[in-house]
Amino acid sequence: MIGSFCAEGAGLRGRGFGEVAGAKAIKQQRPARARRPSRCPSPPARPAMPNRRGARNAYYFFVREKLPELQRRGLRVARVPDAIPLCSRDWALLTEDEKEKYAEMARKWRAENSTQASLKQPPSQISPVPAPLPMQIQRCTSLPDAISLSWKNDQAVLGNIFNFLNIYSHGELPSPCQQRFLPCEIGCVKYSLQDGITADFHRFVDPGEVPRGFRFHCQAASDATHKIPISGFELSNAGHPVVLRELYSFVRPNRGRWPPVYCKSDDWYRVNWCLKWMAKEAGTENQLELFSVENLVVELYQRKLRKEPSKTWVRNLLDVFVWDYSSNTRCKWHEENDILFCALASCKKTAYCISNTLASVYGVSLTTAHLPLQDHDSSNNINPTVVVLDAGRFQVNFFEFVLNYFRLL
Numbered sequence: 001m002i003g004s005f006c007a008e009g010a011g012l013r014g015r016g017f018g019e020v021a022g023a024k025a026i027k028q029q030r031p032a033r034a035r036r037p038s039r040c041p042s043p044p045a046r047p048a049m050p051n052r053r054g055a056r057n058a059y060y061f062f063v064r065e066k067l068p069e070l071q072r073r074g075l076r077v078a079r080v081p082d083a084i085p086l087c088s089r090d091w092a093l094l095t096e097d098e099k100e101k102y103a104e105m106a107r108k109w110r111a112e113n114s115t116q117a118s119l120k121q122p123p124s125q126i127s128p129v130p131a132p133l134p135m136q137i138q139r140c141t142s143l144p145d146a147i148s149l150s151w152k153n154d155q156a157v158l159g160n161i162f163n164f165l166n167i168y169s170h171g172e173l174p175s176p177c178q179q180r181f182l183p184c185e186i187g188c189v190k191y192s193l194q195d196g197i198t199a200d201f202h203r204f205v206d207p208g209e210v211p212r213g214f215r216f217h218c219q220a221a222s223d224a225t226h227k228i229p230i231s232g233f234e235l236s237n238a239g240h241p242v243v244l245r246e247l248y249s250f251v252r253p254n255r256g257r258w259p260p261v262y263c264k265s266d267d268w269y270r271v272n273w274c275l276k277w278m279a280k281e282a283g284t285e286n287q288l289e290l291f292s293v294e295n296l297v298v299e300l301y302q303r304k305l306r307k308e309p310s311k312t313w314v315r316n317l318l319d320v321f322v323w324d325y326s327s328n329t330r331c332k333w334h335e336e337n338d339i340l341f342c343a344l345a346s347c348k349k350t351a352y353c354i355s356n357t358l359a360s361v362y363g364v365s366l367t368t369a370h371l372p373l374q375d376h377d378s379s380n381n382i383n384p385t386v387v388v389l390d391a392g393r394f395q396v397n398f399f400e401f402v403l404n405y406f407r408l409l
Helices: 002-033 058-072 080-086 088-092 096-120 154-159 215-224 240-251 265-281 293-305 311-318 332-336 343-362 391-407
Strands: 162-172 181-192 196-204 261-263 290-292
Touching: 058 080, 058 088, 058 096, 080 088, 088 215, 096 265, 154 293, 154 343, 162 215, 162 265, 162 343, 181 240, 181 265, 181 343, 196 240, 196 343, 240 265, 261 265, 261 293, 265 290, 290 293, 293 311, 293 343, 311 343
Parallel strands: 162 261, 261 290
Antiparallel strands: 162 181, 181 196
């Protein structure tokens, strides 16, 4: 009996110890219950960081495309934000057409996400009036239609004055920045087929303060092109309002109407943006309407020869390096420092190209105002009869020539 009693006592003690151990285990597990979702409303989510889900611009998609290449080079970049500081130099070297590819990707992404957001939002929460957008100049994907120039005769064409303009900048900033360009140099020339270059305008512009975080980006773009210092440059002492007023005074309205201004199609977006930005900084409206010089050349050819040259031929015509080192082409500072990229030189070379190709078409005698001194009496003028006016017609004429040749054999 004593043994059974001890056994029962041992059993009771065993059960008591088990109950105590179980209670301790339950007490240790109680804090886990506090992790259950409460009925209180959760705090609002943090806003998405830029370049993740909130704003994906052209530069974002460019960096995303470069990500595998950076990883193959051994750089430790796992995400797009890690690679953003490493791609600014490559981005600055892209042409406007190459950047437009990534801008289109960004526009498509924004359109898809805005559509999905509007579908998820209840109709009662959709405001009929859109919120005001920041003052940003959006990239125009297409040039304005060519201006309709009406000339009574060839003499009117020869005497017509054309204004060629170019504005250089310290690179191009990504689209989230309100200021896309920092204008630093302006060049403009007055030109006619009859008299050549009759006047020129050139100014260095104070670019103002460089946006924070983009100083290296702007300096790299400057070093790769015009090499104008981004700060401390003694020649760029004029602000946007002063330079714009001087440019307006140079162009001068004709009988109350502002004459058209021309630039290359590759430069059109930058020049047009800078004109609007400078006018906004001066508290006025931009008065100059910008057109493509390629369309002007096509129209001048079409008027005389009744045929249109191919756009590819016109672009190649204007993109030459023959007069890069010609005297009296670059501004004084760029020539003294032996730098090819100059806003004034780009305008003058456009005039040289037009003189070199259209002078013989319109029967104009070349002078030193049409071409640089060492080139105006040379025999490198383009014969208008060999200009490829249309690729299709050229091929047809070529095959007709071959057939006629074999028929004569």
